[in-house]
Amino acid sequence: QQPVQSPQAVILREGEDAVINCSSSKALYSVHWYRQKHGEAPVFLMILLKGGEQKGHDKISASFNEKKQQSSLYLTASQLSYSGTYFCGTEMGGGKLIFGQGTELSVKP
Amino acid sequence: GAGVSQSPRYKVAKRGQDVALRCDPISGHVSLFWYQQALGQGPEFLTYFQNEAQLDKSGLPSDRFFAERPEGSVSTLKIQRTQQEDSAVYLCASSHQLDRGNGLAGGEQAPDTQYFGPGTRLTVL
Numbered sequence: 001q002q003p004v005q006s007p008q009a010v011i012l013r014e015g016e017d018a019v020i021n022c023s024s025s026k027a028l029y030s031v032h033w034y035r036q037k038h039g040e041a042p043v044f045l046m047i048l049l050k051g052g053e054q055k056g057h058d059k060i061s062a063s064f065n066e067k068k069q070q071s072s073l074y075l076t077a078s079q080l081s082y083s084g085t086y087f088c089g090t091e092m093g094g095g096k097l098i099f100g101q102g103t104e105l106s107v108k109p
Numbered sequence: 110g111a112g113v114s115q116s117p118r119y120k121v122a123k124r125g126q127d128v129a130l131r132c133d134p135i136s137g138h139v140s141l142f143w144y145q146q147a148l149g150q151g152p153e154f155l156t157y158f159q160n161e162a163q164l165d166k167s168g169l170p171s172d173r174f175f176a177e178r179p180e181g182s183v184s185t186l187k188i189q190r191t192q193q194e195d196s197a198v199y200l201c202a203s204s205h206q207l208d209r210g211n212g213l214a215g216g217e218q219a220p221d222t223q224y225f226g227p228g229t230r231l232t233v234l
Contacts, residue, residue, distance in 0.1 A: 002151075032223070041113075041200065041225040042152065087151045089223075095140060095206060096165060097223065099151030 001026060003090045005100035012078045012107045020073040020103045022088030031064050031071040032089040032097055035082075042087060045073075075105070083107045111135070113226035115201050121232045122191045130186045130229045134203030141184050142223060143176055144200040152200050158184060191233045198228040 003024040010018050022031060030049050034042035048064035048071060060082075064071045075082055085104050089097030114133040122128050134141050140159055144152035145168075154168040160181035169176070173192075178184040188195055206221030 034225075041227045044222050044224065047222060089151075094157075094165065095204070095221075096142065096154045096157055096168075097152075098154065099144075102149075102151050 002098055003088055003100040005086075005088060005103050007103060008101070009104040010106070012082075012105065014080060014107055014109055015077050016107075018075045018078060018105060020075075020086050020088075020105075022071045022073070022090070022100055024069045024090050026069065026090075026092055028064075028066065028069055028090050029093045030091045031062075032091065033062055033071075033073050034087045034089065035084045036087065036102075037084040045086075078105075078107045080107050080109065113201055113203055113224055115199075115226040115229050117229060118227060119230050119232075121234065123234055124191060124193060126191050127187065127189045128191055128231065130188075130199050130231070132184045132186070132201030132203075132226060134182065134184070134201070135224055138203035138205050138224075139181075140204045140206050140221070140223075141178060142202045142204075143184070143186050144202065145170075146198040146200055146228070148197075155186070155199075188231075191231075193233050196231055196233045198230050200228045201226045 003022050006021045012018055032047050033045040036042040050066040059076045062073045083106050085102040087099045087102050089099045116131045142157050143155040145155055146152045156176045157165040158178040161178050173189045175187045202223040202225045204221040204223045
């Protein structure tokens with residue numbers, strides 16, 4: 001039931017791009033993306049609804065393919081502040097989120 | 110405005126002790142969620158409240174775990190007779206959203222953002 005995230009970890013140089021994938025074996029109602037820095041609360045990035053939605057937020061965007069039960073998070077022209085662990089949270093209705101195991105992103109100067 | 114706050118931020122307990130973890134949600138938020146996060150893992154759902162009603166407690170790992178939200182605002186997660194495997198960060202999140210049941214038509218609403226608190230790191234010795 002837990003969504004699978006890939007890759008587990010990625011190291012980037014400042015300015016490089018990255019894609020983080022989230023796949024579920026269950027039909028999804030929505031996908032929520034969060035970034036968490038060590039010792040801090042998860043910080044909300046965006047929500048995507050079923051229906052093939054795409055969203056963008058500054059240089060971070062995401063897509064949701066309902067049929068494939070997959071979502072992808074795109075980080076372009078990465079900045080040092082993008083470092084952290086990214087989690088997708090999948091919702092099958094009812095509000096509770098089932099989180100993936102996380103993708104650790106490190107952006108180096 | 111103030112975000113979700115949790116206290117204490119850190120708690121060390123001896124095995125067998127009872128602990129109580131507090132969550133103050135964002136004012137006016139109807140829904141409140143508790144998650145448990147083990148080191149290096151994603152948060153795992155424990156329980157969910159809509160106002161004072163506990164609508165889902167399917168994630169509570171044992172009957173030693175108990176949560177309440179008596180006045181529909183502040184919530185307390187209580188763990189009785191703590192065990193070493195209870196060591197984790199306990200996260201609280203709140204959202205404005207009302208329950209949508211299982212997402213079927215006849216009450217569907219857009220999903221709402223869950224705002225997380227800083228968590229309580231529980232260490233059981």
